Amino acid sequence: MSEPALLDVKCLVAGYGNKTVLHDVSFQVMPGKVLTLLGHNGCGKTTTLKAILGLNDRAKGEVWLGGRRVDQEPVSARVAQGLRLLPEGRGIFATLTIGENLDVVADRNCRVPDSRIGVQEVLKLFPALAGRLSTLAGSLSGGQQQMLALGLALLGSPRCILLDEPSIGLAPNLVERLFDMVREVCRSAGVGAVLVEQNVSASMKIADHVTILNNGAVVFDGSPDEARESNFWHFF
Ligand SMILES: Nc1ncnc2c1ncn2[C@@H]1O[C@H](COP(=O)(O)OP(=O)(O)OP(=O)(O)O)[C@@H](O)[C@H]1O
Ligand SMILES: [Mg+2]
Structure with a gap:
């Protein structure tokens, strides 16, 4: 039997006012693993992280953390259960x-x-x-x-950390150190991470899984090797 996901995002829809930005976004983060979420500027990466934490008031769909459904719960309850956002x-x-x-x-x-x-x-x-x-x-x-x-x-007791472009403004050696720490914390404590990054090459070094968004929809979801082979890799 396969291991249950730590974070399970199902058919997430979100937006602002009457504009829908995310269209049925689904992905899973496994315990101890880093999922790198890539996509062009404005494709909905930050909106995805905010919606997972409960910060988008138009969000619909399901968010499961450690087998418990949390999408109807307030932000504070999601944080108490171990969801964390490192904001842009x-x-x-x-x-x-x-x-x-x-x-x-x-x-x-x-x-x-x-x-x-x-x-x-x-x-x-x-x-x-x-x-x-x-x-x-x-x-x-x-x-x-x-x-x-x-x-x-x-x-x-963090269980899943959502990191929104943590490398911005950092020198390359610091980016490497920060990412090594993220990976170390994930592996040693079984914490999961969703890493949103513009620094594709650095983030791919610690990725266990890659999800690519385009215009608010998932266009690729698979291993780092599969991502590099996919039709969407030319985006980056
Ligand atoms: N507070 C807001 N009000 C209205 N529209 C917004 C708001 N925040 C984001 N948007 C719009 O939603 C879309 C997705 O934005 P989002 O910030 O999620 O993209 P992103 O993938 O994180 O981009 P970037 O790589 O530039 O950080 C964009 O078209 C953006 O203009
Ligand atoms: Mg963003």
Whole structure:
């Protein structure tokens, strides 16, 4: 029998006002695996991530997390069950220090009984942050802010992290380090990830599965090797 999916997105439809952006988008993320979601600008990648978390009020379709249907639940309940979004442009509190950022999010996410990743675990993963706990987050470099954003997304008991273009503004060596960390966290903790990226070559290095969107519809869903062989690879 095949392993059950960690995240199962079924026939997701979403949009803004009277404009439908996503048309029956379906894909699955397996535990410990990275799904790379690719597609041209404006094809609906961010909308997909937002709809999965409950941030698109026109969303229809089904979202299952760990065998439980969550699409009727509010964002806070989905986060409590381990869905996390690392938004485009970084989800940090710029006017708080690194330490305060970690404490605020830990206070919200680490209260659950099965909380696995606390502030100390995050600081072990990102030692560069540990020595700068009283530095204002807004004064960090782009790469450091991205590390902090990933650290915040990992606090508590993450089960599936949705990363929206985390490599933007990062030097190539930092992109590689960040992606290695994403893969390591996924493999070691059985966490799943949906990675939206413009940096196709870097994201393909950690992809276990590839889904390609075009005009809000899935046009390819398969392994990285199959993606490279597919008719849609010339998009990139
Ligand atoms: N808040 C909004 N209100 C109205 N239309 C929106 C809104 N956000 C996105 N859209 C539209 O929805 C479509 C999909 O946008 P989305 O941001 O999901 O694309 P994307 O694939 O993430 O693009 P990019 O690669 O540029 O980040 C686009 O046509 C965009 O103009
Ligand atoms: Mg986007």
